[in-house]
Amino acid sequence: MEYPGGHTGAVKVLVTGGSGLVGKAIQHVVKEDGQGREEEEWIFLSSKDANLMNMEETRAVFQKHKPTHVIHLAAMVGGLFKNMRVNLDFWRNNVFINDNVLQAAHEVGAVKVVSCLSTCIFPDKTTYPIDETMIHNGPPHQSNFxxxxxxxxxxxxxxxxxxxxxxxxxxxxxxNVFGPHDNFSVEDGHVLPGLIHKTYLAQKEGKPLVVWGSGTPRRQFIYSLDLARLFLWVLREYNEVDPIILSVGEEEEVSIKEAAEAVVKSLDFQGEVLYDTSKSDGQFKKTASNIKLLRYLPNLTFTPFTQALKDTCDWFVANYDTARK
Structure with missing residues (x-):
């Protein structure tokens, strides 16, 4: 089978950040859903295997495995409030990681690298929906620049x-990606896993659920397993250097308030829900167009948000002791 880049024969896929939210989802899809292929060997790296901020360690792990293909997920990540505290750390650490991984991939002759960006990279002041042509059209939001x-x-x-x-x-x-194996930190996690953990604790302690911010910002959420399947398609079929947005449609956008209500329902939380408007809302919306994706995959369907959220909440409750939080 021929892959993008003209590669034929055995394929060795190295996944950086393989123990994180998306990495675990790709592992699940490849191994448990049986979507891996016979000619593919998959290697999932975690931070224990190499410090990717260090070029020598990055080079050593790439020389050891000599991948033909790379899925680059490793990053320093965090929610709104962590970003606002340490923007410099986010800039430096991620620049080092990305440069080291892409250079090491080049040095071992990898024919394809698929890196993972985020909709927060788009200009803060822009027209909606945002699309792939607009990435460099102005400064991003100041909260996580x-x-x-x-x-x-x-x-x-x-x-x-x-x-x-x-x-x-x-x-x-x-x-916004969510699913099992997310970081459910109340302080530094992303909005949905943070809400899930907060609601769980409020239920357990018999206290009100306090949602940070007004609840008005709007987000498109994509289930990690849906995203994992799309990663495999990009790795095997997508042959452009230009990036591609992987997202549910604009009509699937929900407010933080609607997301909080869906979490409350999924966890059967019976208490009071309060909104702390002294906390920052961050960017109001980042509505993204998935038209380019649908041109390639016109029959694409996504797991319904409420079902995916219920599955994530059930996983978190079942794995509470070992979940990242």
Missing amino acids: GYSYAKRMIDVHNRACFQQYGHCYTAVIPT
């Missing part, structure tokens, strides 16, 4: 790699 600019630089790196070496290195831009 360090992370956003570091992620934007992957697109710059990919284009330069194509121009200089003809490499098919590309990137996907998912909207």
Whole structure:
């Protein structure tokens, strides 16, 4: 079978950040859902295998495995409030990680790298819906500019790699990802897993659920298992250097208040729900277009939000002792 980049024969896929939310979802889809292929060998790296902020360690792990294909998920990540505290750390650490991974992939002759960006990279002041052509059209939101600019630089790196070496290195831009194996930290996690953990604790302690912010910002959420299946499609079929947004449709956007209500229902929380409007809302919306994706996959369907959320809440409750939080 021929893969993008003209590669034929055995395929060795190295996944950085393999123990995180998306990495675990790809593992599940490849191994448990049987969507891996006979000619593919999959290697999932975690931070225990190498410190990707260090070039020598990155180079060593790439030389050890010599991948033909790379899915690059590793990053320093966090929710709104962590980003606001340490923008410099987000910038420096992610720039180091991304440069080291892409350079090490080049050095071992990897024919395809698929990196993971985020919709927060788009300009703060823009028209909606945002699409793939708009990434560099203005500054990102000030709350997480360090992370956003570091992620934007992957697109710059990919284009330069194509121009200089003809490499098919590309990137996907998912909207807000959630699912099993997320980081459910109340303080530093993303909005949905943070809400799930908060609601669980409020239920357990018999206290009100306090949602940070007004609840009005709107987000598109994509279930990690749906995203994992799309990652496999990008790895095997998508042959552009230009990035592609992986998202549910604009009509699937929900407010934080609606998301909180859905979590309350999924966990059968009976207490009071309060909104702490002294806390920042962050970016009001980041509505993304999935038209490009649907041009490639016109019959694509996603797991319904309420079902995916219920599955995630059930996983969190069942795995509370070992879940990241």
